[in-house]
Structure formats: structure tokens, C-alpha cells
Amino acid sequence: MTVMRDEQARFLAATTFDxxxxxxxxxGTGKTTLLITRLMHLLVKSPEATPLSQVVALTFMNxxxxxxKIRLRECLESVLAPDDSLAARELWDRYRLSAxxxxxxxxxxxxxxxxxxxxxxxxxxNSQIGTIHSFAAHLLRLYPLEAGVDPRFxxxxxFVFDDFFTRExxxxxxGELGGAGGRQESWKRVLRATDLAGLELFAKALVNDLIPxxxxxxxxxxxxxxxxxxxxxxKQQRARELMPASRDEGRKLRQLETLLAAAGRLFGHVLxxxxxxxxxxxxxLRTLLEQxxxxxxxxxxxxxxxxxxxxxLVRTAKAVIETDHAFFGDLLExxxxxxxxxxxxxxxxxxxxxxGLLARARDLLKTHPHVRARLKRQFKAILVDEFQDTDPxxxxxxxxxxxxxxRLAETWPSVLLHPGKLFIVGxxxxxxxxxxxxxxxxxxxxxxxxxDQDGLPLTLTRNFRSHGTILAAVNQVFDRLIRxxxxxxxxxxxxxxDPDRKTGAQTQGVELRLVTPALHGEEPxxxxxxxxxxxxxxxxxxxxxxxxxxxxxxxxRDGRRRPVDxxxxxxxxxxxxxxWEYLGALRRxxxxxxxxxxxxxxxxxxxxxxxNLVCCVQNPHDQVALLGLLRSAVGALTDREVMELxxxxxxxxxxxxxxxxxxxxxxxxxxxxxAVLASLHRDCPLRPLPDAxxxxxxxxxxxxxxxxxxxxxxxxxxxxKVRALADDLVAQPGMTLAGFVELLKAxxxxxxxxxxxxxxEETSREAVRIMSVHxxxxxxxxxxxxxxxxxxxxxxxxxxxxxxxxxxGTLGLRLGDHCAxxxxxxxxxxxxxxxLDHGRNRGGSDRRFHHEDGHSRRSRQASQGRTQEExxxxxxRSQGV
Ligand SMILES: Nc1ncnc2c1ncn2[C@@H]1O[C@H](COP(=O)(O)OP(=O)(O)OP(=O)(O)O)[C@@H](O)[C@H]1O
Ligand SMILES: [Mg+2]
Numbered sequence: 001m002t003v004m005r006d007e008q009a010r011f012l013a014a015t016t017f018d019x020x021x022x023x024x025x026x027x028g029t030g031k032t033t034l035l036i037t038r039l040m041h042l043l044v045k046s047p048e049a050t051p052l053s054q055v056v057a058l059t060f061m062n063x064x065x066x067x068x069k070i071r072l073r074e075c076l077e078s079v080l081a082p083d084d085s086l087a088a089r090e091l092w093d094r095y096r097l098s099a100x101x102x103x104x105x106x107x108x109x110x111x112x113x114x115x116x117x118x119x120x121x122x123x124x125x126n127s128q129i130g131t132i133h134s135f136a137a138h139l140l141r142l143y144p145l146e147a148g149v150d151p152r153f154x155x156x157x158x159f160v161f162d163d164f165f166t167r168e169x170x171x172x173x174x175g176e177l178g179g180a181g182g183r184q185e186s187w188k189r190v191l192r193a194t195d196l197a198g199l200e201l202f203a204k205a206l207v208n209d210l211i212p213x214x215x216x217x218x219x220x221x222x223x224x225x226x227x228x229x230x231x232x233x234x235k236q237q238r239a240r241e242l243m244p245a246s247r248d249e250g251r252k253l254r255q256l257e258t259l260l261a262a263a264g265r266l267f268g269h270v271l272x273x274x275x276x277x278x279x280x281x282x283x284x285l286r287t288l289l290e291q292x293x294x295x296x297x298x299x300x301x302x303x304x305x306x307x308x309x310x311x312x313l314v315r316t317a318k319a320v321i322e323t324d325h326a327f328f329g330d331l332l333e334x335x336x337x338x339x340x341x342x343x344x345x346x347x348x349x350x351x352x353x354x355x356g357l358l359a360r361a362r363d364l365l366k367t368h369p370h371v372r373a374r375l376k377r378q379f380k381a382i383l384v385d386e387f388q389d390t391d392p393x394x395x396x397x398x399x400x401x402x403x404x405x406x407r408l409a410e411t412w413p414s415v416l417l418h419p420g421k422l423f424i425v426g427x428x429x430x431x432x433x434x435x436x437x438x439x440x441x442x443x444x445x446x447x448x449x450x451x452d453q454d455g456l457p458l459t460l461t462r463n464f465r466s467h468g469t470i471l472a473a474v475n476q477v478f479d480r481l482i483r484x485x486x487x488x489x490x491x492x493x494x495x496x497x498d499p500d501r502k503t504g505a506q507t508q509g510v511e512l513r514l515v516t517p518a519l520h521g522e523e524p525x526x527x528x529x530x531x532x533x534x535x536x537x538x539x540x541x542x543x544x545x546x547x548x549x550x551x552x553x554x555x556x557r558d559g560r561r562r563p564v565d566x567x568x569x570x571x572x573x574x575x576x577x578x579x580w581e582y583l584g585a586l587r588r589x590x591x592x593x594x595x596x597x598x599x600x601x602x603x604x605x606x607x608x609x610x611x612n613l614v615c616c617v618q619n620p621h622d623q624v625a626l627l628g629l630l631r632s633a634v635g636a637l638t639d640r641e642v643m644e645l646x647x648x649x650x651x652x653x654x655x656x657x658x659x660x661x662x663x664x665x666x667x668x669x670x671x672x673x674x675a676v677l678a679s680l681h682r683d684c685p686l687r688p689l690p691d692a693x694x695x696x697x698x699x700x701x702x703x704x705x706x707x708x709x710x711x712x713x714x715x716x717x718x719x720x721k722v723r724a725l726a727d728d729l730v731a732q733p734g735m736t737l738a739g740f741v742e743l744l745k746a747x748x749x750x751x752x753x754x755x756x757x758x759x760x761e762e763t764s765r766e767a768v769r770i771m772s773v774h775x776x777x778x779x780x781x782x783x784x785x786x787x788x789x790x791x792x793x794x795x796x797x798x799x800x801x802x803x804x805x806x807x808x809g810t811l812g813l814r815l816g817d818h819c820a821x822x823x824x825x826x827x828x829x830x831x832x833x834x835x836l837d838h839g840r841n842r843g844g845s846d847r848r849f850h851h852e853d854g855h856s857r858r859s860r861q862a863s864q865g866r867t868q869e870e871x872x873x874x875x876x877r878s879q880g881v
Contacts, residue, residue: 005461006460006461006462006496009023009458009459009460010030010034010037010096010460011096012456012458013034013038013423013425013456013458014034014037014038014041014096015038015041016420016456017041017042017045017420018419018420019419019420019454019455019456020402020417020419020420020421020422020423020450020453020454020455020456021038021422021423021424021455021456021458022387022424022425022447022450022451022455022456022457022458023423023424023425023426023458023459023460024425024426024427024428024447024457024458024459025425025427025459025460025461026427026429026430026460026461026463026493026495027427027429027430027463027465027495028463028464028465028466028495029460029461029462029463029464029495030094030460030462030464031385031425031426031427031460032064032067032068032071032385032425032778033071033094033095033464034425034460035057035068035383035385035423035425036068036071036072036075036095037075037095037096037097038383038423039055039057039072039383040072040075040076040079040095040097041102042055042381043055043076043116043117043120044102044106044113044116044117044120045106046106046107046108046112049116050380050381051119051120051123052119052120052123052124052127053123053126053127054378054379054380054381055127055128055129055379055380055381055382055383056128056129056135056379056381056382056383056401057127057128057129057130057382057383057384057385058128058129058130058131058132058135058382058383058384058385058390058398059131059132059384059385059386060131060132060386060389060390061131061386061777062130062131064385064386064777064778065129065130065131065134067778068129068385069124069127069129072124072129073121073124074087075091075095075097076117076120076121076124077121078090078091079091079097079098079099079102079113079117080099080113080114080117083098083099083100086558090557099113128379132358132390132394132397133155133354133357133358135361136357136358136360136361136397137155137352137357139361139364139365139375140153140352140357140360140361140364141153142375143364143368143371146364146368146371147360147361147363147364148347148360149347149352149360150347150350152350153347153350153351153352154350154351154352155351155352155353155354155357156351156352156353156354157354160351161346161351161353162605164342164345164346164349164351165204165207165342168338168341168342168345169200169203169204169338169342170638170639172338172341172342173196176334183333183334186330186333186334187334189330190327190330190331190334193327193818194815194816194818198815198816199331199335199815202331202335202802202815203335203338203339203342205801205802206332206335206336206338206339206802207339207342207343207346208353208355208802209343209353209355209356209359209360210355210358210359210393210804211339211802211803211804211811212804212811213336213339213340215804215809215811216332216336216802216811216813217332217336219810219811220276220325220328220329220332220820221276221329222274223274224270224271224274224275225809225810227809227810228810229271232267232270232271233267233271235263235267235313235316236264236267236268236271238309238313239260239261239263239264239267239310239313240264242260242306242309242310242313243257243260243261243264244257244301244302254299255292255293255294255295255299256294256295256298256299256302256307256310256311256314257299258288258292259288259289259292259293259294259314259317260294260310260313260314262285262288262289262317263289263313263314263316263317265285266281266285266289266317266320266321267317267320269281269285270320275323275325275820276325276326276329278320278321278323278324278325278326279326281321286321289314289317289318289321290318290321293314294310294311294314322819323819323820324818324819324820325820327818328813328815328818328820331815355393358391358393358394358397359393361397362393362396362397362400365396365397365400365401366396366400366410366411369408372400372401372403372408373405373408375401376401376403376405376418377405379401380421381421381423382398382401382402382421382422382423383423383424384398384422384423384424384425384426385425385426386425386426386430387424387425387426387443387446388426388427388428388429388430388443389426389430390426390443391442392442395412395442395446396412398422399412399415399417399446399449400412400415402415402417402418402421402422403415403416403417403418404416404417404418405418413449415449416453417449417450417453417455419453419454422450422455424446424447424450426443428443428444428490429482429490429492430777444490459493461493461494461495461496462495462496462497462498463495463496463497463498464498464501465780466495466497467497467501467504467508467509468497468501468508469508469509469510470508470509470510471495471496471497472497473509473510474495475494475495478492479492479494502555502559503554503555503556503557504554504555504782505552505553505554505555505564505782505783506552506553506554506555506561507552513539513543515532515535515536515539517535532790533581533788534581534585536787536788537581537582537584537585537787538585538588540571540582540585540785540787541582541585541586541588541589541591542585542589544569544586544589544591544768544785545589545590545591548564548569548783549563549564549565549566549569549591549768550563550564551563551564552564552783554568554782564782564783565766566591566592566593566766566767566768567766567767567768567769568781568782568783569768569769569781569782569783569784569785570768570769570770570771570776570779570781570783570784570785571593571768571769571770571771571785571787572771572772572773572776572784572785572786572787573770573771573772573773573787573788574772574773574786574788574789574791575717575772575788575791579595579717579720579770580717580720580721580723580724582770582787583595583724583770584724584727586768587727587728591768592766592767592768593767593768593769593770594767594768594769594770595721595770595771602747602748604715604718605632605709605715606706606709606715606718606719607718607719607722608628608748609628609629609632609633609634609702610702610719610722611625611722611741611744611745611748612625612626612628612629612632613625613629613632613634613696613700613702614693614696614737614740614741614744615741615744615745616629616653616677617677617680617681617684617692617696617737618681618684618685618737618738618740618741619738619741620652620653620654620677620678620681621652623650623651623652626651626652626653627642627651630642630645630651633705633706633709634673634700634701634702634705635673636669637666641664641665641666644664644665645661645664645670647660648660648661648663648664649661653673653674653677653678653681654674654678654681676699676700679699680695680696680699680700683695684696684737685736685737688730689726689727689729689730689735689736689737689740690723690726690727690730692726692737693722693723693726694723697719697723702719703716703719706718706719722744726740729743769781773786801813801814802814
């Protein structure tokens with residue numbers, strides 16, 4: 001029965017052309033496949049086939065977009081293949097497409113079909129099948145004048161911007177804090193409450209093109225926004241209603257009641273004086289709300305529900321009282337001119353940041369009716385995959401484009417959609433880009449919008465990706481963990497296995513492997529965290545070598561059996577920090593691997609800094625490298641200090657440095673740094689390459705500084721990767737420190753693409769794949785190993801935030817402990833920046849689960865127990881699995 005419904009839903013999704021369609025379904029249920037099936041129908045259908053040039057098909061990641069293109073090409077080619085060929089059979093099995101079916105359905109001849117297919121193939125390379133960012137860039141290039149960009153602009157994925165910002169910030173700061181700056185008093189006030197590093201991060205957040213600076217100024221300085229006003233009124237009203245009637249009888253109030261009354265007064269105060277008036281709050285009220293709480297149990301006469309609601313109101317009041325508008329007012333007054341200037345200058349330099357692409361494309365459509373009208377006519381079909389990762393600004397772009405041709409709405413909520421133009425598929429449970437503002441509430445709002453306008457909502461339940469045994473485990477775990485919470489956590493729909501599935505690893509299911517140390521006598525040995533990781537890495541590699549690769553059997557689609565190749569195995573990491581140990585273990589066991597995620601590796605600051613350092617160590621005459629090192633985190637010199645140093649003599653770390661070094665403000669530090677460099681120059685060339693790098697890491701705090709930088713985890717992993725490269729190269733003849741330096745310099749000058757391990761090609765079956773769980777999204781492997789499950793996750797707390805809430809348009813601000821009064825969006829409120837309802841939101845974000853299915857026909861998990869006892873605990877925990 002469900003199979004029938006599932007088939008029916010797939011059929012409707014692929015062939016309903018007069019209504020908009022939203023498909024919501026879990027991982028591996030064939031959403032992307034379905035999108036391609038629909039695309040095929042659109043391209044060939046009769047009457048009114050849609051040429052590929054009038055189609056936009058979008059997804060979030062480059063890789064996924066390329067995948068769609070490749071799969072579409074395969075389908076187009078297969079539909080021309082003979083009916084009894086393997087390609088044609090596959091096409092029917094997966095996509096429910098065949099030449100014969102299309103011909104009967106649309107009443108055309110084989111020649112007509114061929115013409116349409118060939119036309120589509122011809123347009124494929126220039127089609128708008130890509131990421132939303134590439135599409136936004138395309139729109140800006142079509143209308144550079146209206147979009148206010150140089151038509152030859154370069155989209156920048158933050159690599160150019162980071163540097164640019166640092167330079168701009170320093171220059172501006174010099175002017176502001178130098179004698180000529182005219183705002184000393186404001187600066188003093190702000191710097192009493194925060195430090196320069198915090199300010200810099202905050203300024204950087206303000207430079208983001210998605211932040212409307214004028215709206216922010218209004219929000220801070222002006223009246224309460226209407227959404228905030230009505231929300232506060234509601235809270236005030238509830239506080240009044242909850243006060244027990246006995247209060248009027250002169251009875252002494254209990255603590256909760258006192259607090260509730262105080263909360264009501266506070267809400268009233270903000271409603272009349274605005275958030276900026278909080279400074280004049282009477283001290284007694286402030287102390288009360290800051291220091292007291294309403295207890296853990298309902299007082300006599302209060303029901304549990306009333307108590308919970310009253311406590312919630314008190315918490316809200318406590319959060320409101322924490323807000324500090326005067327501080328942010330000062331801050332914005334200081335930083336707004338800088339933010340505006342920095343944005344303008346970056347644009348003038350010919351760059352548009354990634355967020356800028358979106359913000360500008362949205363503004364282009366929103367504020368230029370003739371452009372929107374023309375683009376609406378040009379694009380007849382819009383298909384979006386991974387809709388849950390599409391963020392609110394992107395929704396706006398898509399909604400404006402999908403608008404009815406005869407309409408022109410001013411804002412996105414009032415858009416009337418063109419019937420049949422929009423096709424979206426997604427799975428809110430898989431939303432992995434919360435940090436990029438993707439938001440379940442937004443997803444649900446758009447889906448509701450489509451449904452309310454006669455759209456067709458569909459769901460799929462049958463999963464084709466994983467074995468029933470894996471799905472059973474996944475269902476069991478997630479059914480328990482995921483509890484529906486409106487706007488925050490969607491319901492868990494169990495996945496159904498494909499009853500016809502015959503492929504995959506012979507041994508099916510989920511295995512939990514525990515790594516425990518050997519017993520020494522009666523006492524279980526204990527392992528440090530590092531030793532635990534080492535032990536697990538070793539155990540995983542040994543297990544792969546001895547039991548999996550070449551030993552386990554795989555059943556292919558055509559029924560053939562073959563032994564498992566290294567490329568059939570994927571090792572997934574929650575974070576990349578510890579991958580180094582695993583790579584080392586794989587190497588020791590002679591297992592080839594390829595690690596993902598190295599694009600731009602050689603453009604990363606920490607890698608450049610390390611290369612400079614190694615160059616310096618190897619060649620004391622390399623003044624450019626030394627200069628780079630001095631300006632890096634290790635040298636920590638400002639440009640001015642570098643200038644002073646250069647003025648005192650040639651840059652050379654040998655001997656005691658130049659004679660005038662003593663006069664330098666950082667003389668003591670420079671001398672010690674020079675001494676370390678000289679010692680490394682002496683000792684490194686005598687050691688094997690990897691040991692030389694270890695020595696550098698030992699004598700200078702390179703790793704520690706990287707760990708402390710923003711994206712610290714990634715930075716450390718990148719440095720380990722340079723170290724891994726040294727390991728890989730050590731066996732090559734003549735690979736000395738000098739050779740290594742040459743190779744690194746060459747790579748800096750001309751970075752190689754993507755995969756970097758150098759041991760195997762990405763697509764070959766010869767290498768085990770190493771990647772983060774996020775990178776593995778949508779990929780499929782017969783055997784998947786999740787490693788390092790014992791490691792904790794990062795707390796979702798970011799000390800600095802400037803963000804706009806899509807639903808209410810209000811902006812949230814946070815800098816360290818300071819936060820500004822912020823909107824009451826009902827849902828994911830402050831995953832990003834705790835403002836109001838702080839406690840509740842934290843809970844919400846913690847309880848929201850990221851869910852993906854096992855990716856595989858057979859999934860294995862390795863977990864390391866630090867002691868026997870802990871091992872047993874982990875094992876019993878796993879019995880649910
Ligand atoms: N109707 C079908 N019959 C048989 N196999 C299918 C069918 N649809 C999809 N598949 C196969 O199932 C696997 C998962 O499909 P697909 O990638 O389209 O799922 P998805 O829902 O997009 O997954 P994700 O949520 O990870 O994006 C693929 O290997 C695909 O070839
Ligand atoms: Mg998909």
C-alpha cells in the first residue's frame with residue numbers, strides 16, 4: 001500500500017506541470033533522482049517543452065550541482081540508447097523514464113524525441129544548473145548597472161576579503177585612535193566595555209552585505225519595531241493575567257509573584273520608553289530581576305502550567321534586562337562609517353563577497369521591476385534541491401523569480417506564485433547550514449506559501465540508499481530522539497527499505513566496535529585522550545586491512561560479486577582535527593587514502609605562514625619569508641614595528657640580529673625568536689623531513705596559535721596536513737628540506753586543485769575516502785565507518801553576532817556578554833545569538849538533531865572506550881542500535 005502511494009507521489013512529482021510542487025522526504029529516498037526525472041520531462045514534454053536555457057536548477061554545494069549535471073547528461077544519453085540496453089534498463093529502474101513511455105505519453109516520434117534530447121545536450125554546459133551563488137553571480141552579470149557592480153567582478157569566497165579587511169581595519173583604526181581622530185570620548189566608553197579584538201570581529205560582522213546598516217541604526221536608536229511591540233504587549237498582558245486574584249487582598253507576595261509583577265513592570269517600561277530607556281530603570285527593579293529567581297516548584301495555589309509560564313516570563317524579563325542598547329548605540333556610531341566604507345572599497349576593488357552575491361541579487365529583483373519582469377519571462381522552470389539548506393535571502397530570490405508574470409509584489413510574503421513554475425525538494429531534518437541562516441521555520445513558511453496557493457505537497461518514504469538493517473537501526477534511534485516541536489524540529493517519519501534491493505556488502509547492518517586497552521593484571525589500563533585516538537586509529541586501520549579490504553564481498557547491480565576495494569570504504573569524521581592520526585595509521589598499514597576538502601588549502605593563512613616559516617628555517621637569506629613570518633601570528637609584529645626593524649638593518653636572524661635591535665620596542669621577544677630560528681636552522685637539515693617539521697612545531701607555538709585563530713580546528717588540521725605531506729614525500733629520492741621548500745613554494749604559487757594527498761585519484765577505487773560527515777552529504781559508499789564518536793561536539797555559542805531575523809526583519813546583536821534587544825521569532829530564536837528567551841533557545845538548539853541516514857549499504861561505527869569500564873558502558877548504550 002505504502003509502496004503504491006510512494007510510486008504515485010513520485011509520478012505526480014515528476015509530471016504535474018500546472019501546479020507548484022514541494023517534496024519533503026528523508027535522506028536517500030530519491031529526491032535528487034526525482035528532480036532529474038522531472039527535468040527530463042520538462043525538456044522533452046509536448047506541447048510546450050521547456051528548453052534548458054529557460055530552466056534554473058539549483059542546489060547548495062558545487063559538488064552536488066555537478067552531480068546533477070552529470071546525471072542529467074547520463075539520462076539524456078540513455079534515453080536514446082536501444083530499449084534492451086543496460087543503460088535503458090537502469091534509466092527505467094531509477095528514473096522511471098524510457099523512450100517508449102515518453103513517446104506514448106507526449107505523442108511524438110522517435111525523431112522528435114531525439115531532436116529535443118540533442119538540443120538539451122547542446123545546452124547543458126551553458127545551463128543554469130548550479131549553486132545558488134553561481135546563479136546569483138549570473139544575474140548580477142546580466143544586469144551590472146542595476147546591481148551596482150563592475151561587470152567583470154570576481155566572486156570572493158572570503159580569501160581576498162580576509163586580508164582586505166585586516167588592512168582596512170588597521171588603516172582606519174590608526175586614523176581613529178591617532179591624534180587626529182575626533183571621537184575619543186565614544187572610543188573610551190566603548191573600550192571600557194570591550195577590547196580591540198572583539199571590536200574588530202564585530203566590525204567584520206557589520207561589513208557583511210546582508211546586514212542593512214540603516215535598519216540597524218533605526219532599530220537601536222528609534223522606536224520599537226511593531227513586531228517587538230506586539231510581542232511585548234502580549235507578554236505584559238500574560239504577566240498581568242497570571243497574577244493571582246488573592247494579590248489584591250493584601251496578602252504578602254511570594255517570590256515568584258514579586259518577580260512576575262517586576263517582569264510586567266519591565267515590559268511596560270520598555271514599551272513606553274523603548275529599549276534605549278533601559279538605562280533609567282529603577283535600581284530596585286533591576287536588582288530584583290537580576291538577582292532573584294522564582295524557585296523550582298510552584299508555590300501553593302499555582303498549577304504546574306501556570307508556574308512554567310510565569311517562570312518563562314521571568315526568564316524573558318531577565319534576558320531583556322541584560323540587553324544594553326546604549327553600548328550598541330555607541331558602537332554603531334563608531335563602526336558604521338567604517339563598515340560602509342569597507343563594503344564600498346571592496347566592491348570598487350572588483351570583488352563581491354559570497355553573501356554580497358545573494359544580497360545584491362535579491363535587491364536587484366526586489367527593487368528593479370523591469371529586471372524582475374524580464375527574468376520571470378526568461379526562466380520558465382525553477383527546480384531546487386536540498387531546499388532545507390537554502391537560506392532565507394535565497395528564498396526571496398527564488399520567490400521573486402517564481403512570481404506570477406502579471407504581478408509585482410513589493411515584499412516576498414505577498415508574492416503570488418506562477419502555477420507550475422516552482423519545484424522544490426528537501427528534508428528539513430537534514431538542515432546542515434543553520435550557521436548560514438538556513439532555518440526550519442523559513443523552510444516551512446515557504447512550503448506553506450506554496451501549498452496555500454494550490455501547490456502540491458508530496459512526501460516520499462521509500463529509501464533506496466541503505467540496507468533495511470541500517471534503516472531499522474536509524475529508525476529506532478531517531479524515532480526516539482526526534483520529537484516534533486513546531487517550527488524547530490520536524491516530525492520523524494520512519495524510512496522504509498526497498499524490498500527489491502539486492503546489492504551491497506554481503507555482511508549487512510550496523511556494527512559498533514569498541515577499542516579498549518589490554519588489561520594489565522586485574523587493573524584496566526587507562527588511556528589519555530590522545531592515546532585513545534591513536535589506539536582507535538590503529539584498530540580501524542588494522543581491521544580494514546585484515547578483515548575488510550579484499551576480504552569482504554560486494555554484490556554489484558548486475559549480480560556480480562567482487563572483493564571490497566579501498567575505494568568502497570569511507571571514513572567519516574565529525575571534525576577534521578584528529579584525522580592526522582587516522583591517516584598515519586592507514587599509511588602504516590599500506591592503505592592508500594584520499595582526503596577531501598583541500599580546495600584553497602594553499603591559500604589558507606596558516607599554511608602560508610607555515611610555508612614562510614619553513615622557508616626561513618631552511619634559508620636565512622630569504623628576507624621575504626622572514627618578513628612574512630614576523631607579520632604572522634608567530635612574529636606578531638605590526639607593520640609599524642616591522643618598519644622600525646627594517647630601519648635598523650638587514651633582516652637576518654643569525655648572530656644577535658642587527659646592532660640596533662636593542663632599540664626596538666619588541667627587542668626581547670625578537671631576540672628569543674631569532675635564537676629559536678637559528679637553532680632550527682642548525683638542527684632541521686640534519687633530520688628526516690617529518691621530524692624537522694615536528695621540531696618546528698615543538699620549538700615554536702605554531703599549532704597553538706593556529707588553534708586559537710578563528711576556524712582554529714580547520715587551521716590545525718591544515719597544518720597537520722603539511723606535516724602529512726612531508727611524511728608522504730620522505731621516501732622520494734633527494735627530498736631534503738630545501739626540496740620540500742621548493743615544492744611548497746611552487747604549490748603556493750600555483751595551487752593544485754581539490755584532492756591533495758597525492759596517493760590516489762579522487763574517483764578511483766584504489767583509495768579509502770576520508771572526509772567530514774558534512775562533506776559526505778549525498779555520497780554513497782558500500783562501507784562507511786564513523787570514527788571518533790566519543791569526541792564531544794562544539795558548543796553552539798558564538799561570542800560575536802550581527803544577524804537579521806528573516807521573519808520579523810529585526811536584527812540581533814551580540815558582543816561578548818553584551819546583547820541588544822532582539823526580535824521574538826517564534827522558532828529557532830537564538831541558536832545564533834542569545835537575546836531574548838535565552839534559556840529556552842539554547843535548549844531548542846541542543847535538542848534539534850541533525851539527521852542523515854547511514855549513507856551506505858553497510859555502516860560501521862568505531863568508538864573508543866578509554867577504559868574497560870567505559871567500554872562496557874558504551875557497549876550497553878549501543879544495545880539500542
Ligand atoms: N526510484 C528509484 N528506484 C531505485 N533506486 C533509486 C530510485 N530513486 C533513487 N534511487 C537511488 O537511491 C539512491 C538515493 O537517491 P537520491 O540521491 O536521489 O536520494 P535523495 O533523496 O536525493 O538523498 P539525499 O537526501 O541524501 O539528498 C541513489 O543511489 C539513487 O540512484
Ligand atoms: Mg539529494
